[in-house]
Amino acid sequence: MKVFATRKIPEPGLNLLRKEFEVKINPYNRVLSKEEIIEELKGKDGLLCLLTDPIDKDVIDSEPKLKMIANYAVGYDNVDIKAATDRGIPVSNTPGVLTDTTAEMAWALLFSVARRIVESDEFTRSGRFKGWAPMLMLGQDVTNKTLGIIGAGRIGTAFALKSKGFNMNVLYVDNRINETLENELDAKKVDLPLLLRESDFISLHVSLNTATYHMISEKELKMMKKNAVLINTSRGPVINEKALVKALKEKWIFGAGLDVYEHEPEISDELKKLENIILQPHSASATIETRTKMAITAAENMIAGLKGEIPPNCVNTEVFKR
Numbered sequence: 001m002k003v004f005a006t007r008k009i010p011e012p013g014l015n016l017l018r019k020e021f022e023v024k025i026n027p028y029n030r031v032l033s034k035e036e037i038i039e040e041l042k043g044k045d046g047l048l049c050l051l052t053d054p055i056d057k058d059v060i061d062s063e064p065k066l067k068m069i070a071n072y073a074v075g076y077d078n079v080d081i082k083a084a085t086d087r088g089i090p091v092s093n094t095p096g097v098l099t100d101t102t103a104e105m106a107w108a109l110l111f112s113v114a115r116r117i118v119e120s121d122e123f124t125r126s127g128r129f130k131g132w133a134p135m136l137m138l139g140q141d142v143t144n145k146t147l148g149i150i151g152a153g154r155i156g157t158a159f160a161l162k163s164k165g166f167n168m169n170v171l172y173v174d175n176r177i178n179e180t181l182e183n184e185l186d187a188k189k190v191d192l193p194l195l196l197r198e199s200d201f202i203s204l205h206v207s208l209n210t211a212t213y214h215m216i217s218e219k220e221l222k223m224m225k226k227n228a229v230l231i232n233t234s235r236g237p238v239i240n241e242k243a244l245v246k247a248l249k250e251k252w253i254f255g256a257g258l259d260v261y262e263h264e265p266e267i268s269d270e271l272k273k274l275e276n277i278i279l280q281p282h283s284a285s286a287t288i289e290t291r292t293k294m295a296i297t298a299a300e301n302m303i304a305g306l307k308g309e310i311p312p313n314c315v316n317t318e319v320f321k322r
């Protein structure tokens with residue numbers, strides 16, 4: 001069988017695939033256009049794709065032989081799951097292996113914004129540091145503060161658990177009670193307005209869907225504390241970026257740390273000009289270990305799917321129930 005990978009991923013994953021299949025890899029170091037993906041998909045049984053590839057109905061329906069889609073990411077909002085399911089094609093993601101890595105990036109951003117690390121580095125590097133000063137680079141304490149988790153799934157839970165050493169009061173918004181958080185941190189499940197009003201640090205860990213699109217907009221930003229720090233390592237469109245620019249410009253909140261953007265990879269000039277924001281290039285899962293594990297996970301799912309087995313991380317298991 002034949003597999004097309006839309007981008008070169010770490011070798012251990014590709015090697016697993018090469019043992020079983022004929023593997024073609026995007027030869028360029030760039031994202032392919034939809035037309036290019038459709039062209040390369042001709043005659044292929046499996047598609048290994050990235051979160052930067054919109055795998056819509058046109059792509060999915062373009063190749064009658066297609067039997068398996070392995071997305072190299074935990075988020076899979078880039079794949080039209082309904083179109084895949086309608087064709088009986090299983091789709092997999094890479095959950096678990098990137099949980100702590102992503103949670104660690106959220107903490108890195110939280111501290112960087114709270115203590116103005118990037119701004120301070122630039123200040124120091126450029127020779128403006130003339131000695132210790134009482135009012136220089138004042139930030140926000142983290143210990144004993146209130147932490148608000150929006151989306152208490154795997155990553156949100158791991159992120160919250162890492163707050164233990166900082167003795168934080170933890171609030172969360174989720175559809176379900178999270179017993180781990182309630183038992184280990186005495187965390188409280190609250191509604192969104194309460195979380196926004198009470199939290200000093202707010203971190204987003206939801207997946208992107210119609211319910212979470214622009215979940216944080218002008219109204220929500222206005223509910224936050226003046227000292228609040230907002231962190232987003234989930235998906236860009238969860239925040240209305242125009243509203244965030246306004247909030248940061250007019251200092252409704254203290255600052256923000258973003259790994260993802262509403263119109264990724266485009267970032268508005270207005271956002272880039274702000275001092276009270278830290279910008280990361282969607283790299284929350286970017287460690288050598290984790291990207292390797294993601295490659296192996298995606299490959300294992302591909303192999304299972306093309307053997308007709310239920311892939312271990314299938315997100316549309318209904319295709320096996322018919």
Ligand code: GLV
Pocket residue numbers: 051072073074075076098234285
């Ligand atoms: C990264 O954003 C992922 O979904 O894995």
Ligand code: GLV
Pocket residue numbers: 074095096151152153154155156205206
């Ligand atoms: C992501 O995998 C999450 O469950 O938070």
